[in-house]
Amino acid sequence: MxxxxxxxxxxxxxxxxxxxxxxxxxxxxxxxxxxxxxxxxxxxxxxxxxxxxxxxxxxxxxxxxxxxxxxxxxxxxxxxxxxxxxxxxxxxxxxxxxxxxxxxxxxxxxxxxxxxxxxxxxxxxxxxxxxxxxxLKSFHESIIGSTDSSGKNGGWLRLPEWSPIQVLDEEELAAKKAREQKLYAERNVHNLRKEES
Incomplete structure (x- = not known):
């Protein structure tokens, strides 16, 4: 029972x-x-x-x-x-x-x-x-993907390698932010030199 x-x-x-x-x-x-x-x-x-x-x-x-x-x-x-x-x-x-x-x-x-x-x-x-x-379940899993050992693609829609839209992890995001800050600083220096001449 x-x-x-x-x-x-x-x-x-x-x-x-x-x-x-x-x-x-x-x-x-x-x-x-x-x-x-x-x-x-x-x-x-x-x-x-x-x-x-x-x-x-x-x-x-x-x-x-x-x-x-x-x-x-x-x-x-x-x-x-x-x-x-x-x-x-x-x-x-x-x-x-x-x-x-x-x-x-x-x-x-x-x-x-x-x-x-x-x-x-x-x-x-x-x-x-x-x-x-x-x-349908296997198709859904192939599109969504699962989390690998590095924690990448966890629950995100996996995009092809050639796609211009990419999901960045913390390291890639920090590198992108550093590049943007460097470009911003160079642009400001260039604009100051232009104004001085």
Whole structure:
């Protein structure tokens, strides 16, 4: 019974629930809103209703649908006490959120149609996200980099060698400051000599 208590504590810990809320509900909802705004920009209805209105409408609708689906998925995960990558959570959440949103949109026939669509599409998206997560993580690490033994590039975006923008450590920064002070002093001496002659 001690092992069961430990797993329940790990699942219900405040840090895991707040991270879960951010990673699995908030970020997908924001991304869906951005994607909806992009779809609204290229929509054919923009000429009639205005691009700003259509973009805002699409962004809002995409965000609402994604927020409902992700919230339902997390509710199902917590109810079943399962892992976050369990695809059965996605299918159940898609069926439930699709039924509710479909009922609001198109009555009983809409509830059936939307529940099937949400269950299939939501599960497919979650499956694709699970498969892409390792490659996205390695891509993120290759761009951001990790701290080496000298403490260089710790948490900074690594830029190519040829880039004119460079992140300097303390030694390089001190050398740059010394060069600037030397150039400033030379310029002042040159300006004084000019004024004297």
């Amino acid at each position: 001690g092992a069961d208590d430990k797993t329940l504590e790990e699942v219900n810990s405040p840090s895991s629930s707040s991270e879960s809320w951010k990673e699995r509900i908030l970020f997908p909802t924001l991304l869906a809103g951005i994607a909806g705004g992009g779809v609204g920009l290229i929509s054919k209805h923009g000429k009639v209703h205005g691009v700003a209105n259509i973009s805002a409408s699409y962004a809002t609708n995409f965000a609402i649908v994604t927020g409902c689906y992700c919230g339902a998925r997390e509710f199902v995960r917590a109810s079943r006490a399962s892992k976050p990558d369990d695809l059965l959570n996605s299918a159940i959440a898609g069926f439930g959120s699709g039924a509710i949103l479909g009922r609001l949109q198109g009555g009983q026939a809409g509830a059936i149609r939307y529940s099937i669509i949400f269950a299939v599409v939501g599960t497919m998206v979650d499956f694709a996200a699970l498969k892409l997560k390792p490659s």
